[in-house]
Amino acid sequence: MFRVLYSAVSDKVVTIQRKLLLDLVTVLSVPGVHTCFQGGYCTEKGSSDEVTKAHLAEAARRKYGDASSTIFSKIIDRTLPADIIFEDDKCLAFRDINSQAPVHFLVIPKLPIPRISQATNEDKELLGHLLLVASSTARKEGLSNGYRLVINDGKHGAQSVYHLHVHVMGGRQMGWPPG
Secondary structure (H helix, E strand, O other): OOEEEEEOOOOOOOHHHHHHHHHHOOOEEEOOOEEEEOOOEEEEEEEEHHHHHHHHHHHHHHHHOOOOOOHHHHHHOOOOOOOEEEEOOOEEEEEOOOOOOOEEEEEEEOOOOOOHHHOOHHHHHHHHHHHHHHHHHHHHOOOOOOEEEEOOOOOOOOOOOOOOOEEEEEOOOOOOOOO
């Protein structure tokens, strides 16, 4: 049986991920109701795009293993363009192309930690550095009235790119609860 997930397939699936996801493309569809993918994942019409991408990314990771090359590693090595607003020897920050707020940028480590849950004690300094960069960059971006930091982890956390990243969103009043 297929498990129904409340999400929808996005037309905006990142080109880099598309190659990995082609094997997972629709194998069964019920027009206007849901689409099912290999691996037992189904989506319902009108539900969250990011959740679908997270489930598909997890399925691709299980099928193909942890890919050393992600969309973020391609931004780091400059084979993929991005609007970079900060960079040092440990991390970089760039504007999110799928902005969820007037100001939305990501802070990523240059060391490719796949998930926050896979970080170790050896990563403490780097993790602290990411938060300090998020704070100082938010200040430079004019977010003096506050902002939200988000780190998605794994399939249930809606992580769609398996390279640790901190979302920084602001420029408007955030709602609660966030999920």
